[in-house]
Amino acid sequence: MNVKNLIKKYDGKAVVDSVSFEIPKGKVISLIGPNGAGKSTVMGMISRLIAKDEGLIEFEDKDLSKWKSKELAKRLAILTQHNNVQMKLTVRELVSFGRFPYSGSRLTQEDYDIIDKAISYMELEAFEDRFIDELSGGQRQRAYIAMVIAQDTEYVLLDEPTNNLDIYHATNMMKTVRKLCDELGKTVILVLHEINYAAFYSDYICAFLDGKIARFGTVEEVITKETLSQIYKVDFEIMNIGGKPLTIYY
Amino acid sequence: MKNEAYRANVRKLVILSILMVLAVVLYMVIDVNFANPKFFKFSMKIRTPKLLAMLVAAFAIGAASIVFQSIINNTIVTPCLLGMNSLYTLLHTAVYFFFGASSFLAVNANAAFIVDLMLMIVVATFIYGYLFKKTNYNVLYVLLIGTVLSSFFGSVQSTMIRVMDPNEYDALLLTLVAGFDNINGEIIGCCVLLLALLVFILRKDLALLDVITLGKDQAINLGVDYDRCIRRLLIGVTACIAVATAMVGPISFLGLIIANLGRQLMKTYRHSHLILGSSLIGMMTLVAGQCLVEHVFAYAIPVSVFITLGGGIYFLYLLLKKR
Numbered sequence: 304m305n306v307k308n309l310i311k312k313y314d315g316k317a318v319v320d321s322v323s324f325e326i327p328k329g330k331v332i333s334l335i336g337p338n339g340a341g342k343s344t345v346m347g348m349i350s351r352l353i354a355k356d357e358g359l360i361e362f363e364d365k366d367l368s369k370w371k372s373k374e375l376a377k378r379l380a381i382l383t384q385h386n387n388v389q390m391k392l393t394v395r396e397l398v399s400f401g402r403f404p405y406s407g408s409r410l411t412q413e414d415y416d417i418i419d420k421a422i423s424y425m426e427l428e429a430f431e432d433r434f435i436d437e438l439s440g441g442q443r444q445r446a447y448i449a450m451v452i453a454q455d456t457e458y459v460l461l462d463e464p465t466n467n468l469d470i471y472h473a474t475n476m477m478k479t480v481r482k483l484c485d486e487l488g489k490t491v492i493l494v495l496h497e498i499n500y501a502a503f504y505s506d507y508i509c510a511f512l513d514g515k516i517a518r519f520g521t522v523e524e525v526i527t528k529e530t531l532s533q534i535y536k537v538d539f540e541i542m543n544i545g546g547k548p549l550t551i552y553y
Numbered sequence: 554m555k556n557e558a559y560r561a562n563v564r565k566l567v568i569l570s571i572l573m574v575l576a577v578v579l580y581m582v583i584d585v586n587f588a589n590p591k592f593f594k595f596s597m598k599i600r601t602p603k604l605l606a607m608l609v610a611a612f613a614i615g616a617a618s619i620v621f622q623s624i625i626n627n628t629i630v631t632p633c634l635l636g637m638n639s640l641y642t643l644l645h646t647a648v649y650f651f652f653g654a655s656s657f658l659a660v661n662a663n664a665a666f667i668v669d670l671m672l673m674i675v676v677a678t679f680i681y682g683y684l685f686k687k688t689n690y691n692v693l694y695v696l697l698i699g700t701v702l703s704s705f706f707g708s709v710q711s712t713m714i715r716v717m718d719p720n721e722y723d724a725l726l727l728t729l730v731a732g733f734d735n736i737n738g739e740i741i742g743c744c745v746l747l748l749a750l751l752v753f754i755l756r757k758d759l760a761l762l763d764v765i766t767l768g769k770d771q772a773i774n775l776g777v778d779y780d781r782c783i784r785r786l787l788i789g790v791t792a793c794i795a796v797a798t799a800m801v802g803p804i805s806f807l808g809l810i811i812a813n814l815g816r817q818l819m820k821t822y823r824h825s826h827l828i829l830g831s832s833l834i835g836m837m838t839l840v841a842g843q844c845l846v847e848h849v850f851a852y853a854i855p856v857s858v859f860i861t862l863g864g865g866i867y868f869l870y871l872l873l874k875k876r
Binding site for chain 1 (some may be wrong): 773775
């Protein structure tokens with residue numbers, strides 16, 4: 304995926320200002336930055352949820368807006384934070400929706416097999432018949448991830464997947480992200496607020512500041528005292544734990 | 554590979570259909586003189602259009618409410634609460650106001666209905682489509698603006714009535730206060746045809762509705778052309794409300810009651826089941842209610858009073874239950 308000169312303006316003010324980057328395949332890429340830096344808007348635009356004002360997003364060498372929505376749904380999955388379902392929907396039914404781009408509402412045996420696999424991959428067998436609105440936040444998040452797995456796309460886009468989760472569930476969420484990449488070979492792009500999760504679990508980090516990319520590179524390149532202090536405007540200490548740079552800020 | 558819940562829902566639908574048919578039979582045979590063919594014919598002539606109107610209205614209201622609720626992702630909002638039937642009444646009055654009660658439009662019920670319907674579809678899709686987009690489907694804003702619109706349409710309509718020629722007003726009133734005891738029978742055929750056509754044209758969008766209830770982001774993620782689908786469905790909702798209001802007049806709470814009872818009973822996301830269930834509940838309640846009104850209360854209390862009374866209490870219950 305190749306992003307060139309992306310611009311988004313709200314009321315004449317550019318929230319995303321000529322952003323260009325290329326997303327390496329088969330890696331975990333985290334977008335970080337302070338509130339209002341434009342990372343979620345960039346995510347929205349590369350996932351076609353938000354219309355871009357200017358610029359070009361090339362997906363598999365083809366303009367994203369030229370893709371048929373249904374075809375794109377087989378290549379690229381998005382999970383945002385706005386997931387309040389008012390319907391009575393069980394976990395299994397939710398996961399089954401992941402097969403919608405392929406089979407519509409008439410599922411084939413192959414679809415059922417994929418759904419079963421997705422459910423067991425996320426260890427949801429115990430609550431597959433429970434209603435989504437009766438689950439805890441962590442379980443619900445896992446159910447949505449299972450749906451994304453059933454959607455079987457090369458690219459997975461996650462908008463702040465650890466939001467509202469406690470340390471246990473958030474950490475497990477990040478381990479799952481790693482597994483999606485390492486075991487299932489997906490390219491995962493996520494927006495994260497927690498820098499240490501980004502540093503520990505991603506391959507590349509893209510740091511935003513004021514609608515522009517402040518730094519894009521490998522974890523070691525971006526997670527430095529200078530870069531982070533410049534972006535977040537607080538003091539940072541970098542420690543090396545398990546071969547990864549982790550940060551302390553105060 | 555259909556699961557247990559699916560089969561249970563099909564069973565529930567069958568039971569509902571049986572109950573509905575029972576209500577229909579009851580309504581059609583009570584106090585009918587079968588011995589004398591003249592009396593029999595007369596009873597049928599009076600009852601059949603009423604029955605048909607109730608069945609059609611129940612379906613239109615049930616379907617419109619379920620679809621509308623799913624579009625806006627909230628189960629306590631119905632098209633009526635947002636003033637859609639006030640809008641219809643206003644447009645109907647406006648046609649009389651500008652063309653006069655002796656015009657072709659006012660004399661021919663079918664022509665009047667078609668004109669109302671077209672106007673309604675254009676105006677309502679514009680107003681509500683814009684409203685939804687502008688407020689980004691925020692229920693609170695939509696509800697607030699809808700309530701304001703509802704009284705606004707009402708005020709404009711009563712202003713028109715006040716400056717109208719009394720004779721024209723008299724002619725208008727007859728068609729305006731359509732109720733279950735004063736059914737606009739002439740347009741039944743037209744309405745049935747229209748509803749059948751709507752279901753046929755929108756069948757694909759109705760199937761997409763299951764996905765749309767996952768929310769805008771998820772629907773787009775799964776490859777649904779969200780804006781187009783919503784636009785088409787909204788037109789369908791508008792047409793349904795126009796049909797129901799033209800035929801039996803405005804009944805504000807019926808949609809709320811049957812849509813929520815349907816959802817409570819079926820506990821599913823499948824809209825084919827939800828729509829059928831709600832419609833069947835609606836048909837049953839209306840027909841059985843009308844039965845009671847005619848034979849127990851001897852027309853003293855119209856069925857719409859019960860609906861408004863029951864609906865009001867049910868609405869409060871729903872609001873309080875949700876906190």
